[in-house]
Amino acid sequence: MRRLHPGRDYRKAQNIEELRAIAQRRLPNFSFEYIEGGSEDETTLQRNRSVFKDIALCPHTLRDVGQRDLQTQWFGARSALPFMIGPTGFNGLITDQGDLHLARAAAQAGIPFVLSNASTTAIEDISQVEGLRVWMQIYLYRTRDHVAKLIDRLKALELEAIVVTTDSAIFGNREWDRRNYAKPMKLDWRNQIDVMRHPRWIWDVLIPNGVPRFKNLGDLLPPGRDSVKGAASALASELDPTLSWKDIAWIRDLWPGKLIVKGITQPEDVAMALQYGVDAIVLSNHGGRQLDSSISAVEALPAAAALAKGKMGLFVDGGFRRGSDIIKALLLGADGVLLGRACLYGLAAGGKQGAQHAIDILRTETDRTLGLLGCRSLADLHPGLIHESTWRFIHKPS
Known part of the structure; x- marks a missing residue:
């Protein structure tokens, strides 16, 4: 009978799905659920994967x-590869210094790393990783003064780019994640018992430095409430549903480097990004964690490429698990792919080396797919390599 690798050795994982299975065995349920889950019925989450088929x-x-x-x-x-490690928060709950492990894996692979605003490692520490091309994700919280101060920090570090996430002005309805808690950030008794069944995780995450703390939110949080546990309600209250393109113009005035806007799926918003002087966009539905029944970012690619190609950078995320997925996105017009869960599975399965293994798997698969398509470089890729049957569900731009 066919089955995935049943053990815990990340080095024996043949693909990202096997790393996922190892990660699930190694992590407490609540931590794995935070990585894995989507909003409501998880229709968007499933669509992000099924679109590639x-x-x-x-x-x-x-x-x-x-x-x-x-x-x-x-x-x-x-960039050595057509993908990078995208922003993911709370990585200190996966393994100690999780963001730093991801950054070092990215540096070794010769690809950029985007640090999450909700990271548990300071941007100053990440920027010290030798050979790393680091970008920073930010949220536009209600306290705009905090955002301005963070941008000043990033300017002092001479970072190349910031990635403004725009699709979280209202928090998504993540029911499966909430079911793990008796009340906000207090695990129910089943999950408390489950944590005790993972002593290796306890020794790795909780014993060295206690509950991980947010290292880039500083003055945004009340004194003594910068831990992952204590900051939850404060962060929720900082989400700003009044967010608009005027705020992007405000950031454009403050930030002299590359400005990337993440969370776009509508062609009209692609045109607005061009109008507001944005250097690149990331087509994204936040990994299926915000609006359920949203289209996948891959489905939005052809129309976005028709507007943006050659005028600004065009990136995409959501559901990428195979090198062939990455090649398909490039064929549809993307300039590159941001990886989220795929690298987190590797991180959970084996720390820095596990994250490197995830990158190596996708590098090998991407290279193999390129060759099997009869191409020697990414420049050889063209839309004609997609069969006409595909355009029945993706509107082919005229």
Whole structure:
């Protein structure tokens, strides 16, 4: 009978799904659920994965693909691979210094790392990782003075880019995550028992420094409430449903570096990003954790590419588990892919080395897919490699 690798050794994982299974065994339920879950019926979460199954490829043959190159350029600088590690919060609940492990894995792979605003490692520490190309995600909280001070920190560090996440002005309805708690940030008795059944996680995460603390929220949080546990209600109250394009204009005035807006799916919003001087956008539905029944970012790609290609950078995230998924996004017009859960599974399964293993798996799969399509480099990719049947569910731009 077929089955995934049943053990705990991340090195034996053949693909991202096997890393996911190892991560689930190693983490307490509440921590794994935070990584895994989506909003409401998780229709968007499922759509993010199922969309790739409907994209059929039509490869060339008899092409010399003995030498292949996965390098690309973003903002005029080289990336060794057409994907990067995107922003994910609360990584200190996966493993001690989780953000730092991800950053070092990215540096070793020669790809950028986007640090989450809700990270448990300070941006100053991440920026010290040798050879790392680091970007920073920010939320536009109600306390705009905090945002302005954070941007000043980032300017002092001479960061290349900031990524403004715009699709969380109202918090998504994450029912499965809430079911783990008796009240906000207090685990119910079943999950408390489950935590005790994971002594390795306790020794890794809780024993060295106690409950992880947010290191980039500083003056936004009340004194003594900067821990992952204590900050939950304060952060929820800082979400701002009045967020608008005027706030993007405000940030554009403050920030001299590259400005990336994340959370777009509508073509009209792509046009607005161009109008407001944005350098790149990330098509995203927040990993299925916000609006349920949203389209996948991949479905939004053709229309966005028709508007943005050659005018600003076009990135995408959501549901990427295979190298072929990454190639499909590039064929539909993306300049690159941001990875979330795929790298977190590796991090949970084996720390820094596990994250590196996840990157290596996707590098190998992307390279293999490129060659099997009859292409030697990313520049050889073209929409004709997607079979016409695919356009029945994705509107082909004229």
